[in-house]
Amino acid sequence: MSSSIRLINHLYYRRRFLQLSLLATGLAWACSAPKKQSPPGKVLVIGAGIAGLAAARKLQSQGGIVTVLEGRDRLGGRIFTDRSLGLPVDLGASWIHGVKRNPIAKLARDFQLTTLPTNYESLKLFLDGQVLSPDAVKKGRKLSEKILNAATSWGNKQDEDVALDAGIQRILAKKQFSALEQQLIEWWLDAEVVGDLALDLEQLSLHEWQEGKDFAGDDYLFPDGYDQIIAKLAVDLDIHLEEKVVEIKYGNEEVVVTTEKNSFSAAAAIITLPLGVLKSNTVQFEPPLPPAKQQAIKRLAVGLLNKVVLLFPQQFWDRQEIIGSISYKPTNFSYFLNYAHYQDAPVLIGITGGSYARRIEGLPEPELVAQIMEDLRKIYGQAIPNPQAILKTKWATDTFAYGSYSASLPVGATSKERDILAQPVDNLLFFAGEATSCNYPGTVHGAFLSGVQAALKAGGRRQKAPRN
Numbered sequence: 001m002s003s004s005i006r007l008i009n010h011l012y013y014r015r016r017f018l019q020l021s022l023l024a025t026g027l028a029w030a031c032s033a034p035k036k037q038s039p040p041g042k043v044l045v046i047g048a049g050i051a052g053l054a055a056a057r058k059l060q061s062q063g064g065i066v067t068v069l070e071g072r073d074r075l076g077g078r079i080f081t082d083r084s085l086g087l088p089v090d091l092g093a094s095w096i097h098g099v100k101r102n103p104i105a106k107l108a109r110d111f112q113l114t115t116l117p118t119n120y121e122s123l124k125l126f127l128d129g130q131v132l133s134p135d136a137v138k139k140g141r142k143l144s145e146k147i148l149n150a151a152t153s154w155g156n157k158q159d160e161d162v163a164l165d166a167g168i169q170r171i172l173a174k175k176q177f178s179a180l181e182q183q184l185i186e187w188w189l190d191a192e193v194v195g196d197l198a199l200d201l202e203q204l205s206l207h208e209w210q211e212g213k214d215f216a217g218d219d220y221l222f223p224d225g226y227d228q229i230i231a232k233l234a235v236d237l238d239i240h241l242e243e244k245v246v247e248i249k250y251g252n253e254e255v256v257v258t259t260e261k262n263s264f265s266a267a268a269a270i271i272t273l274p275l276g277v278l279k280s281n282t283v284q285f286e287p288p289l290p291p292a293k294q295q296a297i298k299r300l301a302v303g304l305l306n307k308v309v310l311l312f313p314q315q316f317w318d319r320q321e322i323i324g325s326i327s328y329k330p331t332n333f334s335y336f337l338n339y340a341h342y343q344d345a346p347v348l349i350g351i352t353g354g355s356y357a358r359r360i361e362g363l364p365e366p367e368l369v370a371q372i373m374e375d376l377r378k379i380y381g382q383a384i385p386n387p388q389a390i391l392k393t394k395w396a397t398d399t400f401a402y403g404s405y406s407a408s409l410p411v412g413a414t415s416k417e418r419d420i421l422a423q424p425v426d427n428l429l430f431f432a433g434e435a436t437s438c439n440y441p442g443t444v445h446g447a448f449l450s451g452v453q454a455a456l457k458a459g460g461r462r463q464k465a466p467r468n
């Protein structure tokens with residue numbers, strides 16, 4: 001999970017107040033610990049995203065023979081740096097969320113990669129083109145925090161889980177707010193909660209929306225591209241691109257993986273297919289996965305975060321890192337990341353989650369640009385130019401992802417489902433990927449750690465003596 005919006009979310013909610021309340025109520029689910037290591041034999045790793053590469057490296061370092069099968073024609077999965085505009089822009093993950101003790105921050109240091117912090121406090125928020133005072137913005141944040149706190153503590157007293165929105169509406173109905181206060185509350189909820197957790201307030205579980213932990217420290221991004229981490233992790237691994245897996249057969253101490261082109265067999269497989277792909281049933285398991293795992297796949301949800309990258313002929317905005325925009329239309333980007341702060345180029349990146357993210361996937365480009373420019377012209381005047389180039393992500397319809405990440409739980413689901421998703425099947429199939437991480441779902445570091453953990457489990461599995 002994450003962006004400049006996410007940054008705000010993480011900063012104020014997940015890292016500080018949400019996480020504290022989680023710990024206090026003891027709701028965090030204990031992840032199962034990996035067993036001891038031993039050489040794992042031949043293993044197939046499905047997916048060359050961060051989880052798959054982390055698993056493959058770990059297995060290889062334990063003496064395992066590893067083959068990685070990746071369906072796309074590139075590495076990295078939901079870490080994807082585009083360079084078609086003449087500069088590196090991350091269309092998937094951007095940030096290392098919380099650099100203290102974060103394994104991705106350690107990799108960045110080990111690989112000597114440049115990272116830059118994002119200062120979320122440099123937010124400038126506009127209401128229909130007029131800048132709001134820092135005091136008004138802070139007040140809006142405090143109000144939204146209080147409402148979320150009150151809704152959550154009411155929800156925790158209810159036996160049955162309901163949507164976060166139902167809890168919020170219950171609190172709002174008891175209070176009187178000015179029109180400005182209401183708009184500020186809505187903006188903060190959209191930017192911080194929906195923009196971070198990538199599900200609408202109507203979908204998020206009131207009991208579980210704060211699940212997970214965060215690393216301390218600031219959020220840093222890679223001005224030269226997140227994919228540098230991927231390229232370094234992939235060195236010396238046996239990776240086959242454009243091998244789209246369609247079937248995984250397991251039994252008799254063997255796993256046979258069929259792709260659209262070939263067939264591969266091994267003593268075990270580590271499966272890092274995104275939750276969206278598992279939900280889509282485009283990969284058949286033979287025999288079918290155990291009912292509890294199928295149920296977990298059904299109950300967990302994949303959220304949607306999309307980005308629009310706008311390259312302008314020149315920079316017409318000022319220095320703040322985040323430009324927030326409240327408009328009277330429900331269809332607008334609640335904020336833009338000023339990418340000129342990190343790269344010497346006049347680029348703004350709009351980031352949006354939930355239903356609006358879904359809507360923009362189907363929106364023709366001229367219509368989307370017109371909507372964005374209407375908002376930006378209210379702030380910066382009619383004379384500002386249109387973008388000369390634009391990139392739009394479509395993570396929901398990406399057939400190798402079917403969504404952005406599973407940062408939070410929908411109504412009725414619990415973190416236990418993530419643990420079930422992570423459980424090995426018959427000591428042959430091992431599972432990793434961001435959705436299997438109960439501590440850090442929806443993040444690069446969560447996916448990375450899950451890959452290492454799956455490799456340790458696969459390495460520690462009981463191996464029978466070879467037949468003569």
Ligand SMILES: Cc1cc2nc3c(=O)[nH]c(=O)nc-3n(C[C@H](O)[C@H](O)[C@H](O)COP(=O)(O)OP(=O)(O)OC[C@H]3O[C@@H](n4cnc5c(N)ncnc54)[C@H](O)[C@@H]3O)c2cc1C
Pocket residue numbers: 001002003006046047048049050051052069070071072075076077078079091092093094095096097243244245246272273274277283305306307393395399400401403404405432433434435441442443444445447
């Ligand atoms: C827009 C966006 C912004 C984000 N921002 C952040 C952020 O700032 N910070 C952060 O920490 N996280 C962020 N995330 C989340 C982060 O990118 C993911 O949690 C993480 O990259 C997931 O890694 P993974 O290895 O679990 O999955 P993936 O990276 O999706 O890897 C799975 C691999 O499996 C492959 N695959 C799929 N189907 C098949 C098949 N049938 N056969 C073979 N291969 C297949 C895929 O192509 C992919 O390469 C963001 C994600 C998105 C989409």
